[in-house]
Amino acid sequence: MSETNPDGLARTLNLRGAVALNMLDMIGVGPFITLPLILGAMGGPQAMLGWIFGALLALCDGLVWAELGAAMPQAGGSYEFLRRIYPGQTGRFLAFLFLFQLSFSAPLSVASGCIGLSQYATYLFPSLAKHTVTHTLRLGTYSAAVALGPVTLVAIATVALAVVLLYRNLAGVQRLSLAMGSVVMGTVAWILLTGVTHAHWRQAFSFPAHAFTLSPAFFTGLGAAMLIATYDYWGYYNITFLGAEVKDPARTIPRAILISIGCVAVIYLLMNVTVLAVLPWQSLLVAQNLDARRAIISLFMETAYGPQLGPMLGKVAAVLIMVTAFASVFSLLLGYSRIPYAAARDGNYFRAFGRLHPTKGFPHVSLLTLGTAAVVFCFFSLKDVIAALVVLRILLQFLLQHVGVIYLRRTQPGLLRPFRLWLYPLPPVLALLGFVYVLLARPGFERELLLAGGLILVGTVVYLLRGRFRLAN
Numbered sequence: 468m469s470e471t472n473p474d475g476l477a478r479t480l481n482l483r484g485a486v487a488l489n490m491l492d493m494i495g496v497g498p499f500i501t502l503p504l505i506l507g508a509m510g511g512p513q514a515m516l517g518w519i520f521g522a523l524l525a526l527c528d529g530l531v532w533a534e535l536g537a538a539m540p541q542a543g544g545s546y547e548f549l550r551r552i553y554p555g556q557t558g559r560f561l562a563f564l565f566l567f568q569l570s571f572s573a574p575l576s577v578a579s580g581c582i583g584l585s586q587y588a589t590y591l592f593p594s595l596a597k598h599t600v601t602h603t604l605r606l607g608t609y610s611a612a613v614a615l616g617p618v619t620l621v622a623i624a625t626v627a628l629a630v631v632l633l634y635r636n637l638a639g640v641q642r643l644s645l646a647m648g649s650v651v652m653g654t655v656a657w658i659l660l661t662g663v664t665h666a667h668w669r670q671a672f673s674f675p676a677h678a679f680t681l682s683p684a685f686f687t688g689l690g691a692a693m694l695i696a697t698y699d700y701w702g703y704y705n706i707t708f709l710g711a712e713v714k715d716p717a718r719t720i721p722r723a724i725l726i727s728i729g730c731v732a733v734i735y736l737l738m739n740v741t742v743l744a745v746l747p748w749q750s751l752l753v754a755q756n757l758d759a760r761r762a763i764i765s766l767f768m769e770t771a772y773g774p775q776l777g778p779m780l781g782k783v784a785a786v787l788i789m790v791t792a793f794a795s796v797f798s799l800l801l802g803y804s805r806i807p808y809a810a811a812r813d814g815n816y817f818r819a820f821g822r823l824h825p826t827k828g829f830p831h832v833s834l835l836t837l838g839t840a841a842v843v844f845c846f847f848s849l850k851d852v853i854a855a856l857v858v859l860r861i862l863l864q865f866l867l868q869h870v871g872v873i874y875l876r877r878t879q880p881g882l883l884r885p886f887r888l889w890l891y892p893l894p895p896v897l898a899l900l901g902f903v904y905v906l907l908a909r910p911g912f913e914r915e916l917l918l919a920g921g922l923i924l925v926g927t928v929v930y931l932l933r934g935r936f937r938l939a940n
Contacts, residue, residue, distance in 0.1 A: 513674055626845065
């Protein structure tokens, strides 16, 4: 029998389902398309440092999420944390600002998975890549590439299908997530097994000259690689957005976060090594064309199995990775749809978002709104989507929580903390430094900071105007 909490949501999600949802979110299309980008950022297999430091950063950040999620297991995750950490109107303002950026960053995250899925679709159907019209959208000094073509329509259809499948209660969603999780882990296992049985190990560690020379180019390259790795690791916190629907949240939430980070870090590092042990990194750097970025795992299968089996198995891999990407989109929409719902129930967002479906009991207005916004972002390039997403999240969510967990220890020492992060205060301090490094130590960082600054300004104006309107009525 499921427990129902004051939010009106039933606690039905167990540890197995929580880990499955987190890992679906984390192992999306990211690692299957970003490997050439990380290699290009550092110019060789020393780019593995990006994965390693990215994993350490994820662990430090994950410990912060684990403490806050176990102490405040309600729908909304960061919205609930910021509202309760910071006093009075400051907390409400920061919570609203987080929610405002989420209106952009959550659909950006969903769209990134859909765009990646559509890129693998072009491996199966090359004609999808044709007849695409591109344009550069400029807003002052900010610019982004916009495209319209068959591949864009595939990405949009992916969003629509995910919304349709999520239009049910959480018990049905949990069964779907476990089934898709089996496909995801089977795909990863096949990639790793193929790499191990066809590997040339020395090739994976044939570093170029001066690969580890600590020059300015090394550190800017590492910053760019860590930004991409950060995007690939994110998702371990997804369970906190569903905190009101988790069984025994004090134990389940921290365990789900830490298990997810550990498993995915091992998977990513092994995948990186095995792919480079089959595909020479030199050829990947030379082939920084769109086709190579679209289907690197299919190219990996072709190379490993040779001309007879390779083409067929490359297509099988493309299908499985499309399923993996869809599973991530599915998990993202599920978690993020709970945040505007929580804010609306708290009176800090538009009232319509606080509605539950009359028969299925899930926040359907929030789900449909985020799905619609994700459709809009499907028109943008993957690189621009990832950069905007990571910068917005770091500035208006992660940094606020790292400062917040330290502030909360000082101002509310008596708060019940079923899980206390290890080696306090080292993890939040290291996470702060790591994310600031990711923000600043890369070429062209000013563009995304300008975008974030614009959103902060607009969000502040909206918050103030909304407050005045409510007082007037």
